[in-house]
Amino acid sequence: MEGTLTAKPNSKKKFLTGTTIFIFVMLFYPVGHFLLMWFGVNINSILLTFQWPVRGKLEFLALNELFFNYETLFLSFKMESTQSMFLASLAYFVISCLVTLPISLFFSYFIFKKIRGNGFFKIIFFIPSILPLIILTIVYRYGIFSNQGILSPMLNALNINVASLFIDQGARWMVWLFCIWAGIGYNVILLTAGMSRVPREILESCKMDGVKPMREFFKVIIPLTWPTITTLFILGMMSVFNVFMQPMFITQGQYDTMTIGLHIYQASGGAGLNEPATLGLFCSIIGAPIILLVRHLLNKAYGDVEF
């Protein structure tokens, strides 16, 4: 009994150790950030999906029609513009994960192996990653379609009508092409960093065994950089929902280049926040499990990499 009584002040004293304070201080910001910027923002968005405009103000729906906004969203799936928006957004999965990522992997290996000209390509790939997107889109547009552009005369010489490139069917291709061009640099930075961590001993061993570069790439480099590849693949999947600046700056969302992200961004500037909030939550509900499942499967592909 006495022992118990004397133990209490000690535990109190222990609670206020420097380590505890340090942990508290270090956790204070991320936890606060999470509560405010994630929970605070998202709870408001979730609540918005159960509101609708009444005499100019958003008010909560009655219980018997609580899912009114969701019904409206499903109704909008019949609209050509909504279908086009979903298709245009899904295209970014293909662009990011199945086109940009494999190309990035190839060029990263090229740079990693220090093949002749790698320094030049390093600069070519890295520049788009360090410039603001708005500058990049201007450079891109003027480079291709302008009297002063470098590519314009070349394309004209090939009998390609550059004026039509950013119009109608051509527009979406130009946005995709931009995403590939601008996206490679970012991927290459992360992938070369990942590859540089591959132990030299393994590579030297490959060399001594006479392993060809292609085999080394697929059998050694890819498995050992798999965590980075997985991260980039997941980020690529997320681009389905969050690409918005590229089509906004290049085509203003015209010519079937409207994406889910751009639509939410534009609609959020208006009065009816219930509509973009509902679309956003719907996409999260559909997208989050898929992304988590893919992440789980990708992680299982090669297991943990430790070196």
Place this chain on the structure above:
Amino acid sequence: MKKASSFTLCATVASFCALLLAGCGENLSDSNPISGTSTSGDTPQQELYICVYDGGYGTEWINTLAAQYEEKTGVKVYAEADQSILDRLEDQLENQSDYDIYMSHDINWRNFAARGLLADLDDLYARDVEGTDATFAEHVVTGGAELSIGEGENGDEHYYKVPYTQGAGGLVYNIDMFVENGWSIPTTYAELLALAQTIVSAQIEIPGTRDYVVPFAWSGSDRQYYWDYLVFEWWAQLAGLEKVNQVIEYKGPTGGYSDGFEMYNPTTYYKEFMDAYDMWYDLIALHSNYSTADSYGNQLATAQAQFANGQAAMIPYGHWAKYEIENAIGRELDFDIAMMKTPKATASSIEVNYMVGFGDSMIIPENTPNKDVAMDFLAYMATEEACVTFVEKAEGAFLAFDYNDVDLSALEESDTYIKSIREKLTEGNNFHLSSANPITYWNVNSVMPWLENTYFYASACAQPTNNTASIIGADMYNRAEVGWPVWLRNAGLR
């Protein structure tokens, strides 16, 4: 030792936080201009803070107006031009507003009014405008006062905004080129077609190039909607203003909201709109030689440069053309320009002017303690002195007040462009396309003359056969019918 280091850590963190907070406090008091009166000095001077959208009018006009008002009243006016005003406006209105007046396009004022974020301007509208016999409400350009009434927080109707500008749009032309070549200003669409052919046939060489002058320079890439200024006026002339006003109510034949999509029916309500588009289509899409090369893919800067360099005789533009083109090319134009009255759809058509940017607004936040001074400044803006200053400094833009009694003779004498805008604004029937139907403002970029903000001007030039009036008319009608129930529900209309 451990205690000491813990204490040091805590003290450091606490000091850092204190410094941050102190920094914030200092900044707030520095940057937060809402005070009503300055506390420095023995005699507090009243202050007014204004934020204007940094667009095609420049900032000289607001600085001059601020100086004139200050001289007249002793109130110190601080004006700031900002392109990001719309991004932070809602936050400013909900919390502590840094400004007493905001002036911009695309202000969601009905929504803000309903949430009690805007000051009720009934007193301002009831005031007499200095130097006139009219009240402020009477002095606002026709139709403007009615469109400024909205529902407040308790459902009562009040004035919540003042229309910012009344605009004009159409074809801006190179006067010198017209005079040198003896071309007349076309008054009808048929004459415009003939003029375009005349310009092309004349084969006027552009110095230093192998190209010839063409009738039009325009930007299909980011300003294709400038063609609207002609098309809308042709629509109004073909359909009549009454029918246009009926269409923009977006109520169906039954008088209710549910069948409002019928307003897009290309065989009935929207027939004349499609006819007007067809006129444009014949003029531009079917005559690629009437426009500068690749104009449908050009960016605005290219079109501006082409017009400024004399490569084209005309450019479709809004009333901010002179300021914006000169600003873009970095020098004054070396020829006189004017905006022609849009050639009439038919010889018997009435003269109309589509008021570009009529939905732009000036608002006063409810949370400013400076409402009276802010209203007084807005009342001052309706005076002749302010109206003249605005036209002069914004180089041809007009405030949304009655200019009939405003003496602009000195400006008109020295500036052909201002004269032409004045004539366009005052000698025709002004109309606007701002709808009071909630479906238009609860659905961003959906219910508007070009449904879902989809334009066809550039596409029509790239692929004329896919973008005829009949094809896009049917397409718009179908999209309107499918989308209507969704937009109705989004707007709280069932």
